[in-house]
Amino acid sequence: MKVMAVSVVVVNHQGEGRLRACLESIFAEAPDEVLLVDSGSDDGAELEAERDFDLRLIRLAGNLGPSAARNRGLAEARNEQVLLIDNDVILQAGALTSLVEAMDLDPGLSLIQARSLLSGEGFHPEDPDRALVHYDGAGFHYLGLLALRHWYAPLRDMGPARTVAVDCAISLCCLCRRDDLLAAGGYDESMFILWEDTGLSYVLGLMGKRIAVAEGAVCWHGGGTRDLSTRGSKARIPKQRSFLQSRNRWIFVLTSYRLWTLLLLVPGFLLYGLVHLGFVVSMGHLGAWMRGKWALLGLMPTLWRRRRFIQRLRIAPDKALLASPDLTFNPGLAETPLKSTVRRLLDRGLSLWYSIVRWALR
Numbered sequence: 001m002k003v004m005a006v007s008v009v010v011v012n013h014q015g016e017g018r019l020r021a022c023l024e025s026i027f028a029e030a031p032d033e034v035l036l037v038d039s040g041s042d043d044g045a046e047l048e049a050e051r052d053f054d055l056r057l058i059r060l061a062g063n064l065g066p067s068a069a070r071n072r073g074l075a076e077a078r079n080e081q082v083l084l085i086d087n088d089v090i091l092q093a094g095a096l097t098s099l100v101e102a103m104d105l106d107p108g109l110s111l112i113q114a115r116s117l118l119s120g121e122g123f124h125p126e127d128p129d130r131a132l133v134h135y136d137g138a139g140f141h142y143l144g145l146l147a148l149r150h151w152y153a154p155l156r157d158m159g160p161a162r163t164v165a166v167d168c169a170i171s172l173c174c175l176c177r178r179d180d181l182l183a184a185g186g187y188d189e190s191m192f193i194l195w196e197d198t199g200l201s202y203v204l205g206l207m208g209k210r211i212a213v214a215e216g217a218v219c220w221h222g223g224g225t226r227d228l229s230t231r232g233s234k235a236r237i238p239k240q241r242s243f244l245q246s247r248n249r250w251i252f253v254l255t256s257y258r259l260w261t262l263l264l265l266v267p268g269f270l271l272y273g274l275v276h277l278g279f280v281v282s283m284g285h286l287g288a289w290m291r292g293k294w295a296l297l298g299l300m301p302t303l304w305r306r307r308r309f310i311q312r313l314r315i316a317p318d319k320a321l322l323a324s325p326d327l328t329f330n331p332g333l334a335e336t337p338l339k340s341t342v343r344r345l346l347d348r349g350l351s352l353w354y355s356i357v358r359w360a361l362r
Contacts, residue, residue, distance in 0.1 A: 001030040004100055006175070008034045008083045009073030010055075011066045015045040015087040018222055022087050023053050029096035032079055037069040065192035070171070074178050074186060082181075086172045088222035090119065098217035099175040102163045110180040110209035111201065112217075113137055113169035117155060119220035131155035134221050137166030137213035138198075139325055140205075142265055142354055143272050144253040146198060147325035149213070161216035167321065169211050171197035173219045180209055185309055188251065190302055194241070195248035202256045205321045206314045237330075242285040246292025251299065255307040261318040264357040268350050275346050319361035324354035 008031045012019055015038075026034060034055040038046040040063030050057040058072060070084050081103065083096060095114055103109050116135045133153045138146035146168055150158065171187070184203040187196040201211055253262065280289045326347045333339070 003030050003032055004096065005079050006031045006081045006083055006096065006100060007073075007077035007079040007178075008085060008096075009070060009077060010034065010036045010085055010087060011039070011069040011073070012036055012041060012046055012049075012087045013039045013063055013066075013069075014041050014043050015049075016043040017045075019045045019049055019087045020052075021090050022085065023049055023055070025091040026083075026085070026096075027053060028093065029091060031083065031096065033077070035073050035076060037073045039063050039065060039069045065189065066171070067187035067189045067191055067193065067196040071186040071189065074176075074181055077178055080178050081175060082178045083173070083175050084171060085174075085219075089116070089173045090220045090222070091173070092218040092220070095173075095217040095219055096175075099214050102212070102214040102217070103175055103177075106163070106210075106212070108210050109177075109212055110204050111169045111174055111176045111211045112163070113166070113211075113213045114173040114175075114217040114219045115161075115213060115215045116170070116172060116219050116221040118152075120223045129156055133158065135170035135172060136215070137164065137211070138168040138170065138328075139323060140167045140198075140202065140321055141327065141350075142322040142324055143268060143327075143350070144195075144198070144249045145327060147323075148328040151328050152331050158215070161214075163212050163214050163216075165210060165212050167205065167211065168198055168201035169213070171200075172221055180204065180207075183207070184209075184313065185306075188255070188306065190299055190306070191248045191251055192244070194244045195252045199252045199256060202252070202321065203310055203313060206256070206310065206316050208315050237283060237285075239285050239288040242280060242283070243288040243292045243295075246280075246289045247296045247299075248292075250293075250296050251303060255303050255310055258311075258318055258362065261322075261361055264360055265353075268353045271349050271353070272346065275342065317362050319358065322354075322361065324351045 008026050010022065035058055036046060036049055036055050037058045039060045046057060049055065060068060060072065074082060081100065099112055099114060103112050118132045118134045133150040133155055136149040138148045141147055184200060184207060188199045204211060280286055
């Protein structure tokens, strides 16, 4: 098999039970090099991988999060094209080839995501009649949220595979042009995890770069980050996720939007904030939400420096990137009559305000 001039950066933390399958699927694609960036693991999976696979192990000084791991891998990769992949992802045969071909056909692409299917208990990507799409790219919502494409949609309902332009690439499995991502400042390490891919995608958009999903490049996404990810209608949102959502969405918004944009969007922020706060209280997560806001205040000097860096890169206006699509919710989260009504009214109110102020954005 011909070796592809691609570096693969595998992001690992406590990969026991899933890292091996991920690596086996990667080496079946014959990339030029594989870097395993380990973020503070103590389960030994990374040492077993170093022993059993022809890879380079890079160990970070503790659990610094996937943002730091990806940035380290980008800095040390020897190829311009780099696949960033999490340790709970398994590539379908030919997925890396499909990503490379799509990027080679379009020199203007900076970042291209694989289509991920849900895998793990209760999900069956191997069965086309039961497979569900998990992450398939996303569009930006002006609140600092994402409208996910084909969220939990049956794979059988998807049309012919294409390469489709999107606003944001979800970072679990993406091929990138290394120099473009480094020029954008890489992933924001102050976020640790969550919203880091939203922030990077937005900065690339401000720089005039383009992002896509290669629907023919398929991967299977396992259980996600332990004690953080949620799956299905019965999953309970962990408090740590509420903390990160409370902090990281505002890290993104405050560093990326123009000040004028922030001012115009205040009513929309307030409307969503009130509804979301009610949801937080109903889950018993008010303390985690407040800790997130306190942590945000402590980061202000860092955020100001990050903001100055991002705004110097800007060639596109916020108006070209933001929109007001319907919000994406986890299955089952807003399906009772009351919650469904609140969701519908929230979407309409947010959309109405955006239609009023959109003309003034710049």
